[in-house]
Amino acid sequence: MGRIPLATGLAIGLLLIPMGGALADPKPTVSQAKAKLKKLNDKADKVVDRYNTATEKYKTAKGRYAKLNESYRRKLATVADLREQVVSMAVDSYKMGGDFAALPTMITIDEPGDMLYSMSLTRQLSQERADRLAAFDRENRGLKTERDGAQDALGDADKERDAVNKDRKEILGLIAEQKKLLDRLGAYRAGNPNSTGLKYTGPASGNAASALSFAYAQIGKPYVFGGTGPGGYDCSGLTQAAWRAAGVELPRTTWQQWASGRPVDMNALEPGDLLFAQGLGHVGIYAGNGQMVHAPQTGDVVKVVPLSAYGRSFAGARRP
Template sequence: MKNPGGRRTARRFAATTGISAVVASTLIAPGTAYADPTKDEVEERIDELNEEASTAVADYNQAKEDHEVAETAYEDIEEQVGDEEERYDELREKVQQLASATYKSGDLDSTANILAADGPESLLDQNADLNYLSDAQKAQLDEFGESSERLFALKDEAEEALDSAEEKLDEAETAKKEVEEKIDEQEDLLAEFPTADPSAESADGSGGQSYTGSASGSTGAALDFAYRQVGLPYIYGGTGPNGYDCSGLVQAAWRAGGVDLPRTTYAQAEVGQRIYDMSALQPGDIMFFYPGLGHNGLYAGNGQMVHAPRTGRNIEVVGLAAYWGSEFQFAVRP
């Protein structure tokens, strides 16, 4: 199994030494000499940026999902409240008709109170004075008032949830912009050190691939789909068909295999049996990487994975022996 502690220590060292020196050299007076970063230091910085970007993409996708759920709940409750308002209008019309009859009979006190009522709560407050109503009519009024109170309370709760989801979505949008800046930094580093991305070792992103492994049935269909996408671009938040992010590819692949998975890496990590030993992996298992579970891909067998890696790269088949093996957390078997 991996030793993430050493990698994390190396990352912090790289972030505060070689890479910081590159940034600092642009701010210090001319004539001050600083060593250029080494390839190892650049690799560590790119490794760090890969993890940060993956986590931000997962957070962004989760915020979008939470926002959509909150919006749907709000719309459902709004519809329920609308139905109750229709019931209230019908009830008020009946009460007004009853009040008119009562007016003709000379019972003015309760009539005036009903017509002056502003809503269900006001009517309920006056319920004890509605002596001329039948028990069935009073029961209907009580039932309506209780239902209205419950639904309006739910509406307030839905509004709060929607407000909270919108705030999280705004935060995710801000984080997305910050990550895009980090991706720009990554691309600048790779322009100087083209082979410095440790996650790209043994990767094959050439298009037109097909799965030739032993998996069949739903698993084979999922891997067939994933392999057909090899060569398409990674798209931040993408769910196809022209490109995918990591969890978008996993979701679409397993959908092709007849299994409905949730959208985000965080939710997908909660589906199915967990496998912590890489030697026990089977084709089709969903592998998760980084402590924050910001990245995932499909195990393809023979020590390989098909996945959507990051912005700037295409969907690819990659070996697990080096970089990805060291970042593996666990897998799930849908």
């Protein structure tokens, strides 16, 4: 057929290139995928702990609002009851020849204390009635404080809820990336929420043995961000639940658990001690014999690993 002119050849070559790009991006190698997954896991650890912190703050703020709002409602009911008593007092006073013009004022006045100065009835009231009127004044003045406190608490709760939702969205994006890489590596483990785990037979004693027995019973259950059981856990959710089973209440987040525990030298570890990763984004429980039980990250399950194979550097240890 002879030679094809250069321009014609280039044109044909361009037509053969798929629409949308000249070449597809090459898939990452196994080592590249593992390296990227490690970075994602480290980032996810920090975001999950931030999520847990925001969740705890939201629960606290919401609880404070509920208490203040209930207090406000009770005070409101008390004021309404006292108002009825004051109105009844005014009616009785009127029947006894009191100042009729003062009746509407007593019912509607915003500052009941002013009523004590403007009414000529004060001296005619019995001590019981005077005390009742003073109580009405006192309770009514406290209403605004109660209401404002409840509204402030509600605003705080709303702000913390927004922080939770923001972190949750970021986590969901990270999880999608993690799952994609894990599928690529053939390493995704869904876990079994109903796993009965293993029996702990290590050297722990006392409440540490109870904590580790609980943690071992969760082996095989999936890592779930924000999880506190029973079907799945994140790292600090597992440590909290395990020590709670032993009668010791730990705070919820990794940072809080680090701050609340007693420092332990890494060369003097005892079973039950909490082991924290560098950056405090992850925590597990020392099981003895150079092993740790923990809830690793998305796509993995609660499991026991040798400290030598942990894959992260330790920031230190704490004893609950």
